Amino acid sequence: xxQILCAALAAVLLISLLPGCGQKMKExxxxxxxxxxxxxxxxxxxxxxxxxxxxxxxxxxxxxxxYLMGPISQELASPLPQGTQLQSINQSSEELTIEISxxxxxxxxxxxxxxxxxLSMTCMGLTNAEAVTVVSGSxxxxxxxxTLLLSDTITPEENTK
Numbered sequence: 277x278x279q280i281l282c283a284a285l286a287a288v289l290l291i292s293l294l295p296g297c298g299q300k301m302k303e304x305x306x307x308x309x310x311x312x313x314x315x316x317x318x319x320x321x322x323x324x325x326x327x328x329x330x331x332x333x334x335x336x337x338x339x340x341x342x343y344l345m346g347p348i349s350q351e352l353a354s355p356l357p358q359g360t361q362l363q364s365i366n367q368s369s370e371e372l373t374i375e376i377s378x379x380x381x382x383x384x385x386x387x388x389x390x391x392x393x394x395l396s397m398t399c400m401g402l403t404n405a406e407a408v409t410v411v412s413g414s415x416x417x418x419x420x421x422x423t424l425l426l427s428d429t430i431t432p433e434e435n436t437k
Contacts, residue, residue, distance in 0.1 A: 302330040307343050308397040309352040310390060322394055325349055336365055339402055340374065343395075355391035357382040372405035378413030385415075392417040393424060 306324040325347050332338045340362050346354040356379065363375040374395065383391060396408035396419040407420035 301326065301328045303328065303333045305329050305333070305339065306398070306401050307347065308394045308401075309347045309349075310355040310394060312351055312353045321390060322397065323352060324397075325352055336367070336399075336402060337362065340365065340399075343398055344376075355387065355394045367403065367405065370404060370406040371409070372399055372403060372407070373409045373411065374399065375411040380413045380415060383412075388412065388415060389417060392419060396424060 304326045307327055308322050308324050311321050311323050327342070327348075329339060329342070332342075344354070344356065344360055344362060346358075356376070359377075360379060361377045363377060364373075365375075366373040379388060379391070392408075392410040395410055399405055399408045400421060407418055409416055409418040
């Protein structure tokens with residue numbers, strides 16, 4: 277009986293020490309990543325993952341470096357190739373420009389667009405930026421809150437016969 281009680285207490289202690297388990301996040305942020313199995317569905321290819329960033333909420337360089345490490349969830353994948361590095365960040369009023377290492381040899385134009393959408397959504401949630409420009413080698417893409425659409429807004433025509 278003592279062994280069962282000790283094992284139960286050890287399990288409770290272990291769970292309470294794990295990040296995000298048994299305790300509420302102090303400073304959560306949402307990082308947006310690509311859904312691993314969205315092909316062939318009508319679902320959005322992007323989903324958010326909450327992360328704890330206590331003490332670093334105002335350090336955008338740290339947050340983006342943390343973002344580039346990729347998601348924790350197995351249902352999400354980084355839209356950027358492993359090893360992509362943050363080169364520079366420039367924020368002026370409501371515009372943010374992020375330069376990352378060159379991804380031209382590893383990302384198609386459509387994959388680059390998806391990566392920019394994930395990164396832009398993440399940055400708009402972290403800052404007061406209304407528009408985000410992502411620069412990678414010779415490619416760049418600017419997205420803003422008004423032009424970033426994540427689902428088809430056109431409804432199919434109904435058959436009126």
